[in-house]
Amino acid sequence: MTTAAIVTTIIMSLVFIIGLVFCFTQIGKGGKWED
């Protein structure tokens, strides 16, 4: 793979990992699942 393709892979992976980790750390801070 070229350097540019590798950089793209790393950046996109970080976007998704950071985004999802943030979301999962917020679980339970507001809503309650049961009525």
Next chain:
Amino acid sequence: MAELTRERWGGRSFFLFAAMGSAIGLGNVWRFPALTYEYGGGAFLIAWIIGLIILGIPWMMMEFGMGRLFQKGAPGVFEGIGKKWEWLGWWPVFVAFLIVTYYAVVIAWSLNYAASSATVAWGTGEAGAANAGAYFYGDVLNLSSGPTALGGLQWPIVGALVGVWVILFFIMFKGARVIGKVAVWTVIIPWALLIVLLIRGLTLPGAAEGLNYYLAPDFGALTNPDLWFGAFSQIAFTLSLGMAGMFAYGSFIAKKADINNNAFITSFSNCATSFFAGFAVFSIVGFIMQALSVPVGEVSASGLGLAFVTYPVAISMMPAMAAVTGVIFFICFFFLGIDSAFFLTYGGVIAPLRDKFGWGRAKVTAVICAIALVIGLIYTTGSGLYWLDIVDRTVSFYGLLITGALACIVVGWVYGADKLREHMNATSDFKIGAWFDWMIKIVVPAGLLFVVSWGGFKNDIVDAYGGYAIGPFNGSHIIWIILAVTLGLSFWLQAAKTRGLKAPKEVKEE
């Protein structure tokens, strides 16, 4: 009789898996990677992420939020805004129904191919690779000369289609609790299979070259409107929005449960799956380029061509584990499709009908499955692929984009995006700001109308879609007719009496 309770997901994880399963479908594999390659690799990903943030996530929050707020499917939501808007909830119901009539057929093809992959029925080696296209269009589809030359039913496809609808019935007839539990497996299994396919792809010669085509950025492409059209359209299609179902899925969420975070998790998970699937697809593309000494432009990397021609070509050329890889790929396809299918059928069609008419779940599920099966038979004929193409263009492009844009406008300006935001923020894990209001009121509708104008009206009004001739009509005429008929039926359903079977004002946990 009328429901005195609103059905609920068995827990948050079940809802999340059901929502992710509905979003993660065939398009993640056969549309996203090819678009990324076509529109500048890494540069396309920038536009795609922007589209996700400003268009996809607000739209998903709106559908989840309005469904949860009114505790109804799409028609009930818009009836709640004002009786005169109820039709706007029914129109996407028809979109969902027509999509699933052909989507189930594609899933049936996957079952057929999972079986034929066991023996690599189209042949091995270069002879098999050369025969893959003829096998699909000839042996499997028996493709006729045009939409009006129906040809006979392809009985292996019919058999698989019946199997698909029987499976769907048994998943759906007990409602959201069972759907949520099934979705856990229909999401995890394809993820696991994609990992297997990725490992297989990366171990093939030429894989790295294929990935370079997938990912290498061409930032000059960012000035090309087609890139933005491709990115926004992919976001619109991939999240299963504009198909009524997410309103219903949201309506099964408890009244104090989170909306915002669930929308972010669902959207990010779906897009991460797309990005990941691209590696599995383009490693195979690279392998074919090297094995057959052809340029990337000659390898079909999108749509039906990728799934049922290109991948079989790769299977034929694989030095080892060809049959196993083929079976895994098509079983993966089956699982990718099946949860989107029960989302479309249950959330998109059955839940709204039950909301309106109060029909029993098992009965209406059986009837809808049977009707969809019968309509789907058209796609199992020799002309099925042509009709699939026309109906797909009608509902999966025009239908969901137009209804999605109108829904956002009505929610944003008539109901009030700020009221919806306050409702969602009151129970969500994190709060969203006033930016959401302007996304729903202006940006999302504008983005969707840009896509439908740039990629649709601009072409299909000038040139007849697909070059089809159907009696006195062409492909574009059929598209406008289907849209007009479904719109008319939506107004008819709005006017239909509910025979007094209205849902209660106070909704209790089932």
